[in-house]
Amino acid sequence: MFSWFNKWNKENPTDVERPAILVGVVGVAVIAAAALVVLGQPYATESLQTGPRGTGMYVPKFKADLGRPDPGIEGFLASTSAPVAPQGGEQTAGSARENVPPGLEGLTVDNYDRLLAAMREWTGIPDLFDDPDSYQTAVGHVMIGMVQNINENWDGHVNANKQVGVTCYTCHRGEPVPSDIWFKQTPVVMAAEGWSAVQNRVSPLSSFTSLPSDALEAYLLNYEVIGVHDLESRVAGIPGRDGYPGIQHAERTYAFMNYIANSLGVNCTFCHNTRAFYDGAQVTLQWSTETLGIQMVQELNETYLVPLAGLYPPERLGPKLGDAPKAACRTCHKGYQQPLQGTNVIADWPELATTSGEPDYSGN
Ligand code: HEC
Ligand code: HEC
Numbered sequence: 001m002f003s004w005f006n007k008w009n010k011e012n013p014t015d016v017e018r019p020a021i022l023v024g025v026v027g028v029a030v031i032a033a034a035a036l037v038v039l040g041q042p043y044a045t046e047s048l049q050t051g052p053r054g055t056g057m058y059v060p061k062f063k064a065d066l067g068r069p070d071p072g073i074e075g076f077l078a079s080t081s082a083p084v085a086p087q088g089g090e091q092t093a094g095s096a097r098e099n100v101p102p103g104l105e106g107l108t109v110d111n112y113d114r115l116l117a118a119m120r121e122w123t124g125i126p127d128l129f130d131d132p133d134s135y136q137t138a139v140g141h142v143m144i145g146m147v148q149n150i151n152e153n154w155d156g157h158v159n160a161n162k163q164v165g166v167t168c169y170t171c172h173r174g175e176p177v178p179s180d181i182w183f184k185q186t187p188v189v190m191a192a193e194g195w196s197a198v199q200n201r202v203s204p205l206s207s208f209t210s211l212p213s214d215a216l217e218a219y220l221l222n223y224e225v226i227g228v229h230d231l232e233s234r235v236a237g238i239p240g241r242d243g244y245p246g247i248q249h250a251e252r253t254y255a256f257m258n259y260i261a262n263s264l265g266v267n268c269t270f271c272h273n274t275r276a277f278y279d280g281a282q283v284t285l286q287w288s289t290e291t292l293g294i295q296m297v298q299e300l301n302e303t304y305l306v307p308l309a310g311l312y313p314p315e316r317l318g319p320k321l322g323d324a325p326k327a328a329c330r331t332c333h334k335g336y337q338q339p340l341q342g343t344n345v346i347a348d349w350p351e352l353a354t355t356s357g358e359p360d361y362s363g364n
C-alpha cells in the first residue's frame with residue numbers, strides 16, 4: 001500500500017539523526033535553564049570570610065543548607081521554661097522533695113520541679129532520679145556537676161561569642177545515650193608494643209579516611225602533642241623517635257583536624273591560613289576558641305566521664321576494651337559551628353550555670 005512512499009524515501013535519503021540530536025540537546029538546555037530561573041540554583045553557596053582577602057580564608061556553605069535550621073532547636077525550645085524568681089521564704093527542694101540530687105537542695109520547689117522535668121525530657125529518662133539505687137541516678141549526679149562546671153569555668157568556650165551555654169540537651173537531645181560518643185581503639189594487639197596500626201578503618205573517628213582512628217584518645221585522653229611542623233628541612237633526630245614527630249604523627253594530626261572540621265561543619269580555613277598551619281600568628285579567633293575546647297574536653301573526660309566506667313552496665317562500655325563512653329567536639333557540636341546554631345540554652349537555667357548551689361536569678 002505504501003510502496004510509493006518507500007520508493008520515494010529511498011530516492012530522497014535524509015539524515016534525521018543529526019537534527020534530532022541537535023533538537024534534543026538544545027531542548028534539554030532550554031528546559032534546564034528555565035528550571036534554574038524558575039526554581040533557583042540548587043547548589044548556590046554563601047561564603048563566610050574568615051581571613052584577609054587573597055588568602056583563600058573563607059567557609060562556603062550551600063544556601064539550601066543554611067536555610068534549614070538544626071531540628072534540635074525546636075526540640076530544645078519545646079522543653080525550656082522561664083525560671084520562677086524566688087521572693088524569699090519559699091520551701092526548698094531539700095525539705096519538700098525526695099531523692100534531690102546533691103547541690104540542688106537549696107532550689108525553691110518551683111524551680112526544682114521545673115529543672116527535674118526538663119532533665120527528664122532532655123535525657124529521655126522519664127523516671128530519672130526516682131530510684132536512688134539506679135546507676136542512671138549516680139551517673140546523673142555526676143552529669144549535673146559536669147554541666148555546672150562547663151558553664152561556670154569554660155565560659156571562654158561555651159559563651160565565646162555570646163551567651164549560649166550548655167544543658168543536658170546539648171549532648172543528649174532527648175536520648176539516654178548521646179550521639180557521637182567515642183571509645184578507645186588501642187592497643188589493637190594487647191601483647192605488642194609500638195605503633196598500633198589503627199589505619200584503614202572505615203570509622204567516623206578517622207572521618208572515613210585511611211588516616212589513624214586513634215586521634216581522639218591520643219590528644220583528648222593522653223595529652224599527646226598535636227603540632228608536628230618543623231621549619232627545618234631536615235631535623236637532626238630520627239623522625240618518630242626521641243620526641244621528633246614521624247609521618248604517623250602527622251597523619252594523626254590530620255585525622256584529628258578532619259574530625260574537628262567535620263564536627264563543626266567547617267573547613268580548615270575557618271581557623272588556619274592554610275599556607276602556614278603551624279603559625280599561631282596567622283590563625284583566626286576560632287583557633288583560640290578551639291584550643292580552649294581541647295582543654296575543656298580533656299577535663300570532661302578525665303574528671304567526669306572516664307571515672308564513671310565502674311557505674312555503667314557492661315552494654316554501655318566500649319565494645320573492645322570495656323572503657324567508659326567519652327565526649328568530644330561532635331558530642332556537643334553535632335556538625336554545627338555552634339551547638340544548636342548558637343541558640344542561648346542557658347538563659348532559662350541559672351541552676352545549671354553555677355557550681356555554688358545558689359543560682360543567680362537576677363537576669364530572669
Ligand atoms: C558533654 C556532653 C554531656 C552533657 C552536657 C550531659 N551528658 Fe549525660 N552523658 C554523656 C555521656 C558521654 C554519657 C555516657 C553515655 C552512655 O550512658 O552510654 C552520658 C550518660 C548519661 C546518663 C546515663 C544514661 C544511661 O542510660 O546510660 C544519664 C542519666 C545522664 N547522662 C544524665 C545527664 C544529665 C541529667 C545532664 C544534664 C545535667 C547530662 N547528662 C549532660 C554526656 C553528656
Ligand atoms: C576549629 C579550628 C580549627 C580547624 C577547623 C582546623 N584546625 Fe588545625 N589546628 C587548630 C588548633 C587550635 C591547632 C593547634 C593545636 C595544638 O597544638 O594544641 C591546630 C593544629 C594544626 C596542625 C599542626 C600544626 C603544627 O604546628 O604542626 C595542622 C597540620 C593542622 N592544624 C591542620 C589542619 C587541617 C588540615 C584542617 C582541616 C582539615 C584543620 N587544621 C582544621 C585549629 C583548627
Ligand code: HEC
Nearest residue numbers: 158159160161162164165286289290293294328329332338
Ligand atoms: C560541652 C559542649 C561542647 C564541647 C564538648 C565542645 N564545644 Fe565548641 N562550643 C560549644 C558552645 C556552646 C559554643 C558556642 C559559643 C558561642 O558561640 O558563644 C562553642 C563554640 C565553638 C567554637 C567557636 C565557633 C564560632 O562561631 O566562633 C569553636 C571553634 C569550637 N566551639 C570548637 C570546638 C572544638 C574543636 C571542640 C573539641 C575539641 C569543641 N568545640 C567541643 C560547646 C562545646
